[in-house]
Amino acid sequence: MDAPLATNTADPLDSLLGAARTISHGAPIRDELVSDIYSRSRQICKLAVQYEDKKKLQSTYKLDKILTSKIWGYPIMFAILGVVFWITITGANVPSGWIADFFGVIEGYLTAGFQAVHAPAWLHGVLVLGFFRGTAWVISVMLPPMAIFFPVFALLENFGYLPRVAFNMDRLFKKSGGHGKQALTMSMGFGCNAAAILSTRIIESPRERMLAILTNNFVPCNGRWPTLILLSSLFMAAGVGAGLHSLATAGVVMGMVLFGIIVTLTVSWVLSKTALRGVPTHYTLELPPYRRPQIWKTILLSSRDKSLNVLTRAVVVAAPAGVITWILGNIFIGGDSILAHMAGFFEPFGHMIGLDGYIIMAFLLGLPANEIVLPILLMGYMSSGAMVDADGLDNIKDIFLQHGWTWLTALNMMLFSLLHYPCGTTLFNIYKETKSVKWTVLSAVIPLGIAIAVTFIVAQTARWLGWV
Amino acid sequence: MTTSSSLSLADASTGSYIRLERIEVQGVLRRRLLDLGFVPGNVIEVMQKSPLGDPTAFRVNNTTIALRIEESSLIFGYYEESDER
Amino acid sequence: MRPYTVALAGNPNTGKSTLFNTLTGLRQHTGNWAGKTVVSAEGEFIHEDTAFRMIDLPGTYSLYSNSADEEVARDYIIFEQPDVTIVVLDATSLERNLNLALQVLEMTSRVVVCINLMDEAKKLGIRVDTDQIERQLGVPVVAVSARNKTGIDTLLDKVAEIASGSHVPKPVPVIYNDDIEKKIAQLEPLIRQTLGDRFPARWVALRLLDEDESLISSLRAKLHEQPATEQKEEIRYGRTACH
Structure with missing residues (x-):
C-alpha cells in the first residue's frame, strides 16, 4: 500500500495534511466530532421521536433476562439445539422413504428401457447403477433432513437468537484465545462449512479470524448430518424402545456436536498459545431486538434455496463420484476389484483406528463432498459394486454387520466424520480467503491429525478394556 | 438527580443507569465505542451479565451492546436515577 | 443511457x-x-x-x-x-x-x-x-x-x-463547537485550492483534522489516477491487530 511514488515530490496532500496538523495543534478531535454529531442526533430525536409506552420497549430485554440468564441460559441453548435435531430426525424419516421408493420405481423403468434397446451392460452399470443411484441416494438421504433443518435454523437466526449464543459463550472463546464472534461463524457451519468460511469476515482481527477458519470444520455441516444421524440411529440408539428412539438419536447427535465444540475450544486454545499467539482483541457485540420472523416466507425461501443447493451438489459431485466408484468396483485385477485392492491396502491402518479399509477409502474419495462418503462406503461393501438403494435402514445395518461392524466402528466413523478434514469446496474457500497454501494445508492436516488421534485412542482403549 | 463518585461500567450494578464521564479505552475500539453511542454525557443502562459472568450487556441509545470486562472497566461515569428521556 | x-x-x-x-x-x-x-x-x-x-x-x-x-x-x-x-x-x-x-x-x-x-x-x-x-x-x-x-x-x-436532478436537496450541516468550526474555516479554502470541487471540502477538512490516515492514502491513490487497488481481504496474521 505504501509503495513510495518516486516521481512525485511535494505531494499536495502532504502539504494539506501539514496545514491541518498546524491548525489542529495535534489535538485529537474525534471525541468532539462524535459528541457533537450525537448531540445533533439526540436533538433531532427529541423533536421527532415519541415513546408512547416505555414498557413496550422492554419486551426484548425481558426475553433476554431468561434466554441469557445465569441459570437458564445454557439449558435453554442446549434444549433448543436438541429440539432442532429431534425435529429434523423425526420429520425426515418418512419423506426419505418416499423419495427412495420413487427413485426405485424410476430405476426399474430405466433398467427396463436399457434392456429394451439392448444396451451393453457396462453402459447400464455406469449410467443407472453408478450415476443415477449416486444421485438418487444423495437426494433421498440429504434432502428431507436439510429441508427441515435449514428452515428451522433460519427461523432461529431471523428471530435474533444467534447473537445471544455468542453472548452466552463469549467467555469460553475468550479463554481459548478466540474471538467472541467465532460462535456466530460456528453456527453458520451447521449449515455449510464452505459458507461459514466466508462469514468469518465479520471477525476483523486476522489472527482470530484464522482461528475461526481453522476450527470451523469441527462443526458438522449438512454433508455430515446424515452420516451422524444414520449411524447414531442404527447403532447408538439401537437398544432404546421405539418411542424414545428418535429422542435417543437426537441425544447422541447432540453429544457429537458438543464434543465438536469442545474440540473447537481446545484447538483454538492450543493454537493461540503456539502458532497464532496473541491476546484476544477487543470487541463489541450487538444484541439486536428480537423480531418475529416471517414464518412461511422463511420456510419457503430457505427450503427452496437449500433444496436447490442439495440437488445441484448431487448432480455436480455425487453423480461423477458414483460413476468413478462404480468403475473402480467393477474393474477386476487378479480376481479382486480395484476398490477391493485399495481397501485392502488401507485395512491395517483402518483397523488401528477402529475403522476398516473401505471406510478410509470412502473418506478419501469423499473429499469433494462429505455427502457422498456413506454412499461410497455402502457401494464398496456391496458385492455388486453399485451404490445400494436406500430401501430400508435394516438392510443398511445388515450390510454393515456383515462387514464386521460393531458399535465401536460406528462411533469411530462418526468421530472421524466430525473431526476429519473439511470438504473440497471449503478448502478452496479457505485458500481464497487466506491466499495461503500453508494455512490451507494446515486447515486440512490439523483436523485430520486430531481425527486420527481421537479414533486411535478410542479404539485402543475400547479394545484394551475388552469392550469390543 | 443524585450524583455520586465516578465508577467504571464493570463495577456498576445491573439495572442501574450510568451517565458517562470519560472513556479510557484507546485506539480503534475507542472510536468504535464512540460510534456506538458511548459518548461522554450519554446515559447507559447496565442490563445483564452473560451466564458465565462476562461479558455484560449495556443499553445505549435503545440498542443493546455487550462489552467484555477488559473494556467496560475502562469506561467511567456516575449513577443516574434513570434514563433522562 | x-x-x-x-x-x-x-x-x-x-x-x-x-x-x-x-x-x-x-x-x-x-x-x-x-x-x-x-x-x-x-x-x-x-x-x-x-x-x-x-x-x-x-x-x-x-x-x-x-x-x-x-x-x-x-x-x-x-x-x-x-x-x-x-x-x-x-x-x-x-x-x-x-x-x-x-x-x-x-x-x-x-x-x-x-x-x-x-x-x-x-x-x-x-x-x-x-x-x-x-x-x-x-x-x-x-x-x-x-x-x-x-x-x-x-x-x-x-x-x-x-x-x-429535478430535486437538489440542501442538507442542513452539523455545526461543531466553535473551536472545530474555526479550524474547518481555515482549512476549507486550502482544500478547494488543491482538490477543486471534486470532493466535499468541509468533509475533507474534518477528515484531515481527524488525521484519517486511511482516507489520505485512498485520496493519494485516487489523485495519482492509480485506480484504488482492490480492497485486500487476505489475512495477514503476522500483524498483531487490535480491532
Missing part, C-alpha cells in the same frame, strides 16, 4: 438486505444479526421506465474508517459518487442510526433517508415524525417497512427525483 447508480448505506441489521431484495428481486439471505452481509451485492431494478443499478454497501456504524467495511463504504460514496445514496435507518434506534445519516450528508447531498422497520417501531410504541426529521436534515425522508413492502413506491419516487 447508463442506469443511475444507487448506493444503499446503513447500520448493520437495519433491514438493508431485505430492502435490497425487495427492490432488486434478488434473494440474499437475511438474518437478524450484525454483520450478516459479508459480500456486498449488486442488482438492478426499473422504476417508471428508468433503470437503476443498486449497490448494497456493507452495514457500518460510521464512516470514519475504523474497519475495512467502513473504508469500503466510505470509498464508494466519496470516489464512485453514486447518483443517489439511500441511508437506511432503523426506526427503533434512530439516535444511533441518525449518527450515520449525518455523516453521509457531510459527504454528499444526493441522499434519501429511508426509515425502515416502521412496523416494529409502532409495535414498540415509538412514534416517528418523518416530516420533522426531513426538516431537520434537509433531505427527503421516507418511512418504509421493507418486509411488508410499504412505502417503497414513495421511496423510489424520491430516489428518481434526486437521480434526475
Whole structure:
C-alpha cells in the first residue's frame, strides 16, 4: 500500500495534511466530532421521536433476562439445539422413504428401457447403477433432513437468537484465545462449512479470524448430518424402545456436536498459545431486538434455496463420484476389484483406528463432498459394486454387520466424520480467503491429525478394556 | 438527580443507569465505542451479565451492546436515577 | 443511457438486505444479526421506465474508517459518487442510526433517508415524525417497512427525483463547537485550492483534522489516477491487530 511514488515530490496532500496538523495543534478531535454529531442526533430525536409506552420497549430485554440468564441460559441453548435435531430426525424419516421408493420405481423403468434397446451392460452399470443411484441416494438421504433443518435454523437466526449464543459463550472463546464472534461463524457451519468460511469476515482481527477458519470444520455441516444421524440411529440408539428412539438419536447427535465444540475450544486454545499467539482483541457485540420472523416466507425461501443447493451438489459431485466408484468396483485385477485392492491396502491402518479399509477409502474419495462418503462406503461393501438403494435402514445395518461392524466402528466413523478434514469446496474457500497454501494445508492436516488421534485412542482403549 | 463518585461500567450494578464521564479505552475500539453511542454525557443502562459472568450487556441509545470486562472497566461515569428521556 | 447508480448505506441489521431484495428481486439471505452481509451485492431494478443499478454497501456504524467495511463504504460514496445514496435507518434506534445519516450528508447531498422497520417501531410504541426529521436534515425522508413492502413506491419516487436532478436537496450541516468550526474555516479554502470541487471540502477538512490516515492514502491513490487497488481481504496474521 505504501509503495513510495518516486516521481512525485511535494505531494499536495502532504502539504494539506501539514496545514491541518498546524491548525489542529495535534489535538485529537474525534471525541468532539462524535459528541457533537450525537448531540445533533439526540436533538433531532427529541423533536421527532415519541415513546408512547416505555414498557413496550422492554419486551426484548425481558426475553433476554431468561434466554441469557445465569441459570437458564445454557439449558435453554442446549434444549433448543436438541429440539432442532429431534425435529429434523423425526420429520425426515418418512419423506426419505418416499423419495427412495420413487427413485426405485424410476430405476426399474430405466433398467427396463436399457434392456429394451439392448444396451451393453457396462453402459447400464455406469449410467443407472453408478450415476443415477449416486444421485438418487444423495437426494433421498440429504434432502428431507436439510429441508427441515435449514428452515428451522433460519427461523432461529431471523428471530435474533444467534447473537445471544455468542453472548452466552463469549467467555469460553475468550479463554481459548478466540474471538467472541467465532460462535456466530460456528453456527453458520451447521449449515455449510464452505459458507461459514466466508462469514468469518465479520471477525476483523486476522489472527482470530484464522482461528475461526481453522476450527470451523469441527462443526458438522449438512454433508455430515446424515452420516451422524444414520449411524447414531442404527447403532447408538439401537437398544432404546421405539418411542424414545428418535429422542435417543437426537441425544447422541447432540453429544457429537458438543464434543465438536469442545474440540473447537481446545484447538483454538492450543493454537493461540503456539502458532497464532496473541491476546484476544477487543470487541463489541450487538444484541439486536428480537423480531418475529416471517414464518412461511422463511420456510419457503430457505427450503427452496437449500433444496436447490442439495440437488445441484448431487448432480455436480455425487453423480461423477458414483460413476468413478462404480468403475473402480467393477474393474477386476487378479480376481479382486480395484476398490477391493485399495481397501485392502488401507485395512491395517483402518483397523488401528477402529475403522476398516473401505471406510478410509470412502473418506478419501469423499473429499469433494462429505455427502457422498456413506454412499461410497455402502457401494464398496456391496458385492455388486453399485451404490445400494436406500430401501430400508435394516438392510443398511445388515450390510454393515456383515462387514464386521460393531458399535465401536460406528462411533469411530462418526468421530472421524466430525473431526476429519473439511470438504473440497471449503478448502478452496479457505485458500481464497487466506491466499495461503500453508494455512490451507494446515486447515486440512490439523483436523485430520486430531481425527486420527481421537479414533486411535478410542479404539485402543475400547479394545484394551475388552469392550469390543 | 443524585450524583455520586465516578465508577467504571464493570463495577456498576445491573439495572442501574450510568451517565458517562470519560472513556479510557484507546485506539480503534475507542472510536468504535464512540460510534456506538458511548459518548461522554450519554446515559447507559447496565442490563445483564452473560451466564458465565462476562461479558455484560449495556443499553445505549435503545440498542443493546455487550462489552467484555477488559473494556467496560475502562469506561467511567456516575449513577443516574434513570434514563433522562 | 447508463442506469443511475444507487448506493444503499446503513447500520448493520437495519433491514438493508431485505430492502435490497425487495427492490432488486434478488434473494440474499437475511438474518437478524450484525454483520450478516459479508459480500456486498449488486442488482438492478426499473422504476417508471428508468433503470437503476443498486449497490448494497456493507452495514457500518460510521464512516470514519475504523474497519475495512467502513473504508469500503466510505470509498464508494466519496470516489464512485453514486447518483443517489439511500441511508437506511432503523426506526427503533434512530439516535444511533441518525449518527450515520449525518455523516453521509457531510459527504454528499444526493441522499434519501429511508426509515425502515416502521412496523416494529409502532409495535414498540415509538412514534416517528418523518416530516420533522426531513426538516431537520434537509433531505427527503421516507418511512418504509421493507418486509411488508410499504412505502417503497414513495421511496423510489424520491430516489428518481434526486437521480434526475429535478430535486437538489440542501442538507442542513452539523455545526461543531466553535473551536472545530474555526479550524474547518481555515482549512476549507486550502482544500478547494488543491482538490477543486471534486470532493466535499468541509468533509475533507474534518477528515484531515481527524488525521484519517486511511482516507489520505485512498485520496493519494485516487489523485495519482492509480485506480484504488482492490480492497485486500487476505489475512495477514503476522500483524498483531487490535480491532
